Amino acid sequence: MTHDLLEPLESGFAEEPPHTPVAQRLAAGRRAARLRRRIATTTALVGLAALAIVPVLLRTTDGAGGGVDPPTPVPSPSFTPAPTPVHLLVAPAKYVTSGTPPVLYLYGRMYKRDRDVTVLGTFGEIDVSEAHPEGAAIVKVGGRTEWVAVVGDEPERLVAEKQDNDNYQLFMGWAQLEFPQLSGHLALAATAPGPYTPPVLDADSPAAFAGHVLVAKAGGTVLERIRQPLANAQSVPPCHAQAVRIHRPDQDWFVVGFDCRGLSGLYSEPVGVRADTLATWLAKVKKVQDEFSG
């Protein structure tokens, strides 16, 4: 057996189909780059909103009734009731830039940015070896304590950071809100077309998530369902993506959306606008998503 596989392997590629047009590749890249810039802007706003919401959510656990349901607990392999120093390897210098957060993921493993970062505690996945990990850490950098939530590997990572104290319980509450927010942005990018401005508000959609299942609202019936549609590199495993066709007396609808532990996003469109079958509609939605360049 020769070690040279080049010749025999390449002889097996005689019947190659044509490539996707380069313009389409370019459009997909531009769209992703734009999305990334938008996310970077909105992440800061989301972080501020989370700051305001965390104390409220923590207080609702005493059963006063009403209010917002607390988020579903996330599996936390590194859970501890109080921060305990965690040893993380220092990331190779070639992966670190001036914009790198104190902790980062490289191929599913969490690293610290440099030796000046002391990791006091972690929450979530710190070594998963999977696409789109999500984890958080309390770190000390230059005398300051910071909370850092990271979703996704470098260089695709989304991150939220805030300066705070080393209260681990508050940190967990903050991270539990950040994960679905950050993951949701990636998941919606994987399901909705183009700039994903929904034709109707989610509140007016004929469908809604009940648990992890996309169901019809009162007066409607689900005729067809596709689970995990349009899977691509941006989909996020913990998020449940589904597409349904819903029959209502006045009109049928297609709806595609994601649910990330209670936070959901939908894209709803009447049947006939883009296509007449769910599979065709999803294919066209993905085409718009891939080609969007406006």
Added chain:
Amino acid sequence: MRSTSREARDAAYVEFVVARQDRLRRLAFALCGDWDRADEILGAALTRLYVAWPRLEREGIEEPFVRRQIVRADVDRSVADTDAPSEAGPLAQALLALPVKQRRAVLLRHWLGLSVEETAEELAISRSAAQAQAEHGLAALAESLAREPR
């Protein structure tokens, strides 16, 4: 040459895609055995490439970046779901019959010609594991091909 504008970036990106897409898609196909899935894997990798282009171009690691995205893509599903291995030649079919870890190691080590160290880094595994996966994979490949009717 470092790009200084979006037009230059796009031109360099297009030039890269046109020059490398054949080989990169073949790598994806050799991993998953399905041209549609291979195109999807390549597309996802190229999209990530565009997003990270300035840094990758500056460091001159465009192709290793895309290659790494491809070899780490989820290919188990494709091989299990597809009827497509008949599209491939005997060697490619034998490759697709290997466990995915061995398949990745064999392709990197013996098709792309990476060193053991480079293969280990690409797959985020130890040097000894990379060597073992590549050697076991190659042995299994030879055995599989020896059984092929000639």
